[in-house]
Amino acid sequence: MSPSKTAAPVRLLTQAAGERQTGALVVQGHPGGTVYLLEGLIMYAESVAAPGVGELLTASGRLAGRTWQAALDAGTSLAQVGHLLLEQGHLTRGELELCVLGAIYDAAYFALAAPGGPVEFLPGATHWLGPVIRVEPAAVTREARRRARLLDEIFPHPEVDVAPVTPVPRPPVERVTVTALQWELLVHADGQRTPADLALLLGRAGYATIQELRRLAAAGLIERPAPPAADQPDFVRLPGVHPTAVDARRPAAPADTPPVARPAPDPPRHALEPESSGSTGTVYRPPKLTRRKPGAKLPKDVGPNAPPLHTGTDEVLLKRIRTALRALR
Amino acid sequence: MPGVDNCLQEAMAIPGAIGASIVDYTTGFPVATTGAAPNADHEAAAAGTADVVQAATSRSLFVSAVPHDLLEDLIITTAGGYHLLRLVQTDFDSRLVLYLWLDRVHGNLAVARRRMQKLADELVAA
Structure with a gap:
């Protein structure tokens, strides 16, 4: 989050905006993001760390997934998804504008203020949402910097x-x-x-x-993660490679839990719902503070036939991939 | 179907209106502004607006007295004017407040409050 790292995307954005260009500023890295310019003004921004307009509208139940998908199907190739949603009366103009504004500032923070990798500008690239509202790039970059500062005032880690x-x-x-x-x-x-x-x-x-x-x-209510190592922090968690993760099918694996001598630890509440993580099986972090009443049974979820719970994350991820593929057409 | 700009224009049409904005109260950022701002600084006014809303929603217990109670608006009265803060309830995730600065002499608080309620509702209602 040091100024030297943020300078490159911001400088390129300012330059492209100054020339009133249309295109996409792609910032790679962790998390990185893309800022879309239309004639020098920002019309949309997206980042893997910031839910987009579609996720915001469907996750809240404001739009049915079907409605959103229909608008994507019909409007993506013409870059008129936003216009279609208004025309068909699914949203008011105020709602859509506020939702897009929120998504722009949210994604722009991750694209511009978080430590980023290589930056490039793709002239002519447009976004499938189409023009809904436009924002001055200077206001967005200033706000992204201010947001980084606000976070460090809360807790500088x-x-x-x-x-x-x-x-x-x-x-x-x-x-x-x-x-x-x-x-x-x-x-x-x-x-x-x-x-x-x-x-x-x-x-x-x-x-x-x-x-x-x-x-x-x-406030000390979540664990402090270890400070990032010298190399790039691994932003995307790969299921199954987490160093402290163990296979739930073998909960008593002694190599992974040396300090805990109990044969069948009762995991804390948050570990009772293992995520389905694709083909690698179900994993969970071994609990640090385990207490189990004598005679209590092992929870069903940790047993050999753990049902796949919480597919929500995967669904959202799949939706994003589908959306991204459509945008490439 | 009014958009953001249209909503602010109508807020400025309220008798006695001096300035109006829509503020994200998690960050204290004005996503849209029009007219004048206290001390001619919309961004500082937005940061102050956010502080006041945060105080009412999370630092005081007024809003949590009854389950499903909801903060609707806040009114700050000064010798020279009224400051109306109306929360905009969107279905999707956002934390927005519609802010209006009203002249004490030319403005009518009751009228302005009703108009602000209507504006905030129309902005997001289908």
């Missing part, structure tokens, strides 16, 4: 923004007050999902998510 979220098993104080969004995050954090996963799953803005996570970390 950027590793919280990307690491899988693990609630502490026991709060550090007797009485805890959380906001509604903090509650949602704690309930859905399972030691595997990253902040980006949680934002997509809950349909919450990516920035609002990491803002609350920094507050939770400052």
Whole structure:
């Protein structure tokens, strides 16, 4: 988040905007993102860490998935998805404009203010949403920088923004007050999902998510992740390669849990719902503080026939991939 | 179907209106502005607006007294004017407030409050 790293995307964006260009500024990296310009003004931005307009509208139930998909099918090739949604009366203009504005500033923060990799400008590229609202690039870059500063005022540890979220098993104080969004995050954090996963799953803005996570970390309610290593932080969690993950089918694997001598630890609440993680089987983090009443049975979920729960993240991911493929047509 | 600009224009048509904006109260950022702002600084006014809304929603217990209670608006009265903050309830995730600065002499608080309610509802209602 140092100025030297943010300078390149911002400089290229300012230059393209100055020349009133149309195209896409692609910032690679973790998480990276894309900012779309239309005649020098920002018309959309997207990032894997920020739910897009489609995810915001469908995850909240404002639009049925079917409705959104129909608009994508009909409007993607013409770059008129936004226009179609208005024309067919699915949204008011105010709703769509506010939703797009929120998505632009949210994604632009991740594209422009987070540490990024190589940047390139693709002239002529347009977005399938089509023109809904346009924003001055200078306002967006200024706001992205301000948002980075706000986060550091809350809790200056950027590793919280990307690491899988693990609630502490026991709060550090007797009485805890959380906001509604903090509650949602704690309930859905399972030691595997990253902040980006949680934002997509809950349909919450990516920035609002990491803002609350920094507050939770400052309050000692989520585990402090280890500071990032010298190499690039691995933003996308690969199922099955997490160093502390164990196979739920063999819960008593002694090599992975040396300090815990109990034969069948009762995992904390958040570990009771293992994520389905594709072909590699079900994994969960071994609990740090385990307490089980004598005689209590092992929960069903940890047994040999663990049912695949929580496919939400995968569904959202698949939807995004489908959307991205359509945009390439 | 009013858009954002249209909504702000109508807010400025309220008798006594001096300035209006739509503010994201998680970040204190004005996503849209029109007219004048206190101290001629829309961004500072937005940051202040966010502080006030945060105080009412999360730092005070007014809103959590009854389950499913909801903050609707906040009114700050100064010797020279009224500051109306109306929360915009969208179905999708957003934390927005419609802000109106009203002249104390030319403005009518009751009228302005009703008009703001209508504007905030129409902005997002199908």
